[in-house]
Every structure is written in structure tokens, then in C-alpha cells.
Amino acid sequence: MKRRDFIYLSGAAGAGAMVLPGFMAMGKPIEQEEALNYVDVRIKKELADVALNTAKSKGATYADMRIGRYLSQAVITRENRVQNVGNSESYGVGIRVIANGCWGFAAGNAVTKDGVAKIAERAVAVAKANAKIGGKPVQLAPQKGYGEVSWKTPIEKNAFEVPIKEKIDLLLTANGEAMKGGASFVNSMIFAINEQKYFASTDGSYIDQDIHRIYPNFSVTKRDVEIGGFESRAALSMPCGMGYEYLTPVESEKVHGVVTRYKKRYDIIEDIKNATKNAGEKLMSKSVEPGKYDLVLDPSHLWLTIHESVAHPTELDRVLGYEANYAGTSFLSVDKLKSGNFHFGSKNMNIVADRDQAGSLGAVGYDDEGVKPTNFQIVKDGVLSNFQTIRDQAHIIGLDHSQGCCYAQSWDDVQFQRMPNVSLAPGKTPLSVDDMIKGVEKGIYIVGNGSFSIDQQRYNFQFGGQLFYEIKNGKIVGMLNDVAYQATNQEFWNSLVAVCDERDYRLGGAFNDGKGQPSQSNAVSHGSSTARFNGVNVINTKRKIG
Incomplete structure (x- = not known):
């Protein structure tokens, strides 16, 4: 769709001013056709060699550089009209170095040989200035170079190739169905992201990646x-x-x-x-009666509970207190990990981490410091067994390698520890959702994620949802409202009594998980099958007037 056609359809003159919440890597508006123009990988390698050689000549003992082209598209509608359409591009270079034992980082959008050389010089100067403050030298886990390699999200249809009109027609058709069904208000949208990232390091890696994500949504x-x-x-x-x-x-x-x-x-x-x-x-x-219930939690709901109560608390920087101002630290500690007997949850709790799960938001071939991600277990049979780490953290918990958990939201942000996909493994015994519900005497089946609250150490929490169904004597008997459950972290996960098998396994996730100062946004998935938690405290959230 051309710009003049959009203005005609929507009556909005500000079509280029896209509103895309949760993404910091916004750049200049572009036409959709421009999004399909890729930068030649040979040019990227030439620029990388200039950056790395300049950094070493100025005194860096290690250097990596990322050339990033970040594309965002949003199509947003309400009832029978288009509210906004836009495409944006952010393009530049970030260079990270170690000099005199300290990190230095610099970035710029002058993607030329002279430009990247100046950025590399500035990064080394920053590292040397940091070294004057003192502190322990950076200790990197060893990492072999991969040479020239590439990776692409295995997609069937590039969202940026699909005409805007086709997306608008789909959303307006969906809105029309809602209005025919008696909706008072409806809005719908499609967000698409394409990260074209090139990583090179003095370890000998030249990695070209083409990463795609999509999010349709409505209310x-x-x-x-x-x-x-x-x-x-x-x-x-x-x-x-x-x-x-x-x-x-x-x-x-x-x-x-x-x-x-x-x-x-x-x-x-x-x-x-x-x-x-x-x-x-x-x-x-009807409004829920407060009390103790057995909860049957659908993956469309449980992903957020996993995200907030398991994935964030097991980030090593949060455990160490390096990450504190943005959403707090963690109730976990290195001592709890090293003890080997800290019971996070019941024996049914098996939490695994990965960045290669097909269809997941976190899927990449290599992380943002050139590490090929590994799958690792965070909780095994209820016992804490690992934390999430990157190269300069691994030695803190006795690892000799990074787990590939490094990410930056854009070329002008320094990469740091971000969670991979963190998921609850499905049960090993055949169990369907229908069979799980049949075993519940007094319970609530919760679908979809809603509001939540969690304390500064990720220990006490409260979660709502989208849909709530009352279970009595093994049957769903009707819908409930005003439901939220409260628990402490260990109390909740130790109440986990059953998980459906792999046939029910599905991914949920966050397009815009925030962390750090300055804040960065990360996309991450959390998988699970439907799970049952016994004897959880449920409250009524209905506001009383007067």
C-alpha cells in the first residue's frame, strides 16, 4: 500500500509516526520496499576487519563488533478504521573491547571504514578510562572462533514481503466479526520485527544472522x-x-x-x-469466592508465571545484585546453587533453558557475543541446578563456558545478560488436559495472562488471567470472574503435582521484556504443557465502591 492510499483509507496524515510499544530500537521511517534490501555480507566483513584491527592496534586485548539493521513494522486498527501503519529502520555499529582489563563500548551510525575505525578508537579509550577506576580484570570464558557462518530464522513467508493492504484487510475483517458479535470496542494489530545482525570478534568469528519475529494481537x-x-x-x-x-x-x-x-x-x-x-x-x-483451590494453568497463562517467578530470579546478574533497580534482585543466591539441595519446587518441576527452540522468540544461531547457545537445565526434579550466564560471568559459578545468554536490543546498546527461552518441561506420563481436569474436585482452570505483581526479590507474587472456569467434581461448571492467585515462590512451585505430556506443549512469550539501565527490551518465549498446582490461595479482585 502506498502512502497516499493509506491516508485515503485512514484519514490520518501522520502515517509515518508509528506507535510500537515496547521497542527501543526505533529509527527512521522507511517505505516497506526498502526493508527488503539487504547489506552485502562482504561489505560487513571488510568493515569488521577494519574495526577489529583498529581496536587491537590501539591496545585492546579483545574486541567484538556488531553491525545491526533493525526493522520494525506495525499495522494498527480500531473498529472499521486504520489507526496507524509504519515501517522503521535503525542501522549502525556497536563495538565492545577489553583494554587494560576493563570493558569499553562505543557505537555510531557512520557505517563506513573511517566511521568504524573512529568508533573502535573511542571504545578503547573508554576501556582505558574505566581501568583507571580499578577493580578486578574482566575474566572471559574461552570461546572458539567459528569463521564465516550464517543463520536465519526458518520462515516460510517474510512478513515484510506481505502487502500492507493484505494485513489491513485481515485486521478489519477480524474487527468486523467482533462488531457483528456485539463488541462495543475492538482494536487489532500486527507487529513484525526483522533483526539483521552481523557479529565479528578477535576470536575469529564472522557471523551473519537474519532473525524474524511476529505478533498479531487484539482486544x-x-x-x-x-x-x-x-x-x-x-x-x-x-x-x-x-x-x-x-x-x-x-x-x-x-x-x-x-x-x-x-x-x-x-x-x-x-x-x-x-x-x-x-x-x-x-x-x-459470578465473582469468585476467595479460598484455597487447585489450579489448572494453561500454557497461555503459565508462561508469564514462569517468566516472572523462575526466569528472572535465575539470571546470575540479578542473583549477584548487579541488576537491582529495574524490577529488583532475586531470592536465590550462589550459595543455594552450590549447596546442591535447594528445593525450588516439587519433583515435577523441571526447568530447561535454550535459544534454539523452533518458533521461539529467543531462537538464534549465536548470541550477541558469538557463542553458539546450549541447552541447559536450571531446575532438575525440583532442585536448583544452574543460573543463566554469559562469558564474563561463567567463572563465578565455576563454569568453563558461556551458556549463550548475551543480547543487545540494538546496535547502539551494549550487550549484556538476557534470559534465553526458559520453559517447564512436559510430564513424562501420558496426561491430557481433559484427564487432568477430571481429577480436580475444587479448582479453577485459568487461560491467558493478565495483570501481575511480584516483590523486589521475586518471592511473593500475585497473578491474574484472561478467562477463569470453575471446576467441581472433575467438571467445568461455568465461568468465574475477579480471580487472582497469591503465593510465595517456593510455596507455589512445591504445589506443582502434575504436568500434561508433550502433546500439550506450547509456547507463550514476551515481545518486550525490559531490563537494565539504560533499559533494553528483549523477546523471549516460555514453553509448558498445562500444569496443576494444588491448594493455592485465590483472592477476589473486584473493587468495592463506598
């Missing part, structure tokens, strides 16, 4: 004029590391005859119809 709201209330339901889609093929609807299923769930692909039309119906049902649903 439907229904009002009841008579009672003066309203209820909403967001999409049950999940952001993922796929191309536009994610929006090719296949593999949906009904669970217990109630909730439609989506496996590897997503049907936005079907979901928005169901969401509109659900919003009406929520208006008529």
Missing part, C-alpha cells in the same frame, strides 16, 4: 449499559519467531469443550469471534 470489549459494567478479552495469540505463515490457521482444538487453543499456527478470525463471546460471558459470570 475486544463489551459493555452492559444497564448495569454499567464492561469486560474485555485479549487475543490468545502468542508472539513467536516465525514469518507471516503464523497467521495461516491450522491446529486449533477445544479443551473440555470450552476453550479453543492454538498450536503452531493462529486463526485470528476464530479467536476474535470466541473473544467477543467470552467478553459477554464474563459480564454474566
Whole structure:
């Protein structure tokens, strides 16, 4: 769609001013066709050699450089109109060095031989200035060079090749279905990201990567004029590391005859119809009675609980207190890890980390310091067994290698420790969701993520959701509302009594997980099968007036 066509359809003159929440790596507006122009890898290697040789000549004992081209696209609609469309590009170079035992970093958007040489000189100067402050020298885990290699997200259809009009038509059709179903308000959107990243280091790596992510989303709201209330339901889609093929609807299923769930692909039309119906049902649903319940948590909900209560607390920099101001530290410690007997949860709790899971947001061939990621276990049979590390952290917990957990949101941000995909492993005994529900006497089945709260050490927390279904004597008997559960971290994970098998395994995730100062945004997935937690405290969140 040309700009003049968009202005005609939407009546908005500010089409270039895209609003894409959660992404810091915004750059200049570009036309969609420009997003498909790639930089020749031979040019990148020439620039890399200039940067690395300059850094070494100025006194660096180690150097790496990243040439990054970050593309973002958003198509945003509301009811029967387009609110915003935009494409943006951010392009530049970041260079990190060690000189006199200290880190130095510099970045710039002059992507020329002279430009990268000056950036490299500045990075070395920063490192030498840092060295005057003192402190222990940087200790890097060894890393072999890979030579010239490349990796690309295995996509079927590049989202940036799909015409804007096709995306608008899909979203407006979805909105129309919601309005036909009685929705009072509806908005929908498609976000697409393409990271074209080139990494080179004095270890001998020249790594070219082409990473794709996509996120369709919507929110439907229904009002009841008579009672003066309203209820909403967001999409049950999940952001993922796929191309536009994610929006090719296949593999949906009904669970217990109630909730439609989506496996590897997503049907936005079907979901928005169901969401509109659900919003009406929520208006008529009864408010939950506070008390102890057995919770059956769908992966569309459980991913966020895993993210906040397991993934963040096991980041080593957070454990050490280096990361504190942005969302706190951790209740865990290196001593708890080294003891070998800290029971994080029940024997059913097996937490694994990876950055190569197909379709995941965190999937890459190499991290942002040239490490090929490994799969590793964080919790085994309920016992804490590892933390997330990068090259200059590995020695702190006795590792001789990085686990490939380094990432920077853009070329002008220094890379640092970010979580990989952190997931709850499925159960080994055959168990379906229907069978799990049959075993529950008094419980609640929770679908979708909602509001949450967690303390500064990631220990006490509260989580809500999108949909809540009451379970009595092994059957779903109706919808509930105003539900949230509260627990301490260990209390909650030790109440884990069952996990469905791998047939139910699905990914959820965050497109914009924040960390650090200055803050950076990271995309990460968390997988699980549906899981049951017994005897969890449930509260009523309904606000009382007066």
C-alpha cells in the first residue's frame, strides 16, 4: 500500500509516526520496499576487519563488533478504521573491547571504514578510562572462533514481503466479526520485527544472522449499559519467531469443550469471534469466592508465571545484585546453587533453558557475543541446578563456558545478560488436559495472562488471567470472574503435582521484556504443557465502591 492510499483509507496524515510499544530500537521511517534490501555480507566483513584491527592496534586485548539493521513494522486498527501503519529502520555499529582489563563500548551510525575505525578508537579509550577506576580484570570464558557462518530464522513467508493492504484487510475483517458479535470496542494489530545482525570478534568469528519475529494481537470489549459494567478479552495469540505463515490457521482444538487453543499456527478470525463471546460471558459470570483451590494453568497463562517467578530470579546478574533497580534482585543466591539441595519446587518441576527452540522468540544461531547457545537445565526434579550466564560471568559459578545468554536490543546498546527461552518441561506420563481436569474436585482452570505483581526479590507474587472456569467434581461448571492467585515462590512451585505430556506443549512469550539501565527490551518465549498446582490461595479482585 502506498502512502497516499493509506491516508485515503485512514484519514490520518501522520502515517509515518508509528506507535510500537515496547521497542527501543526505533529509527527512521522507511517505505516497506526498502526493508527488503539487504547489506552485502562482504561489505560487513571488510568493515569488521577494519574495526577489529583498529581496536587491537590501539591496545585492546579483545574486541567484538556488531553491525545491526533493525526493522520494525506495525499495522494498527480500531473498529472499521486504520489507526496507524509504519515501517522503521535503525542501522549502525556497536563495538565492545577489553583494554587494560576493563570493558569499553562505543557505537555510531557512520557505517563506513573511517566511521568504524573512529568508533573502535573511542571504545578503547573508554576501556582505558574505566581501568583507571580499578577493580578486578574482566575474566572471559574461552570461546572458539567459528569463521564465516550464517543463520536465519526458518520462515516460510517474510512478513515484510506481505502487502500492507493484505494485513489491513485481515485486521478489519477480524474487527468486523467482533462488531457483528456485539463488541462495543475492538482494536487489532500486527507487529513484525526483522533483526539483521552481523557479529565479528578477535576470536575469529564472522557471523551473519537474519532473525524474524511476529505478533498479531487484539482486544475486544463489551459493555452492559444497564448495569454499567464492561469486560474485555485479549487475543490468545502468542508472539513467536516465525514469518507471516503464523497467521495461516491450522491446529486449533477445544479443551473440555470450552476453550479453543492454538498450536503452531493462529486463526485470528476464530479467536476474535470466541473473544467477543467470552467478553459477554464474563459480564454474566459470578465473582469468585476467595479460598484455597487447585489450579489448572494453561500454557497461555503459565508462561508469564514462569517468566516472572523462575526466569528472572535465575539470571546470575540479578542473583549477584548487579541488576537491582529495574524490577529488583532475586531470592536465590550462589550459595543455594552450590549447596546442591535447594528445593525450588516439587519433583515435577523441571526447568530447561535454550535459544534454539523452533518458533521461539529467543531462537538464534549465536548470541550477541558469538557463542553458539546450549541447552541447559536450571531446575532438575525440583532442585536448583544452574543460573543463566554469559562469558564474563561463567567463572563465578565455576563454569568453563558461556551458556549463550548475551543480547543487545540494538546496535547502539551494549550487550549484556538476557534470559534465553526458559520453559517447564512436559510430564513424562501420558496426561491430557481433559484427564487432568477430571481429577480436580475444587479448582479453577485459568487461560491467558493478565495483570501481575511480584516483590523486589521475586518471592511473593500475585497473578491474574484472561478467562477463569470453575471446576467441581472433575467438571467445568461455568465461568468465574475477579480471580487472582497469591503465593510465595517456593510455596507455589512445591504445589506443582502434575504436568500434561508433550502433546500439550506450547509456547507463550514476551515481545518486550525490559531490563537494565539504560533499559533494553528483549523477546523471549516460555514453553509448558498445562500444569496443576494444588491448594493455592485465590483472592477476589473486584473493587468495592463506598
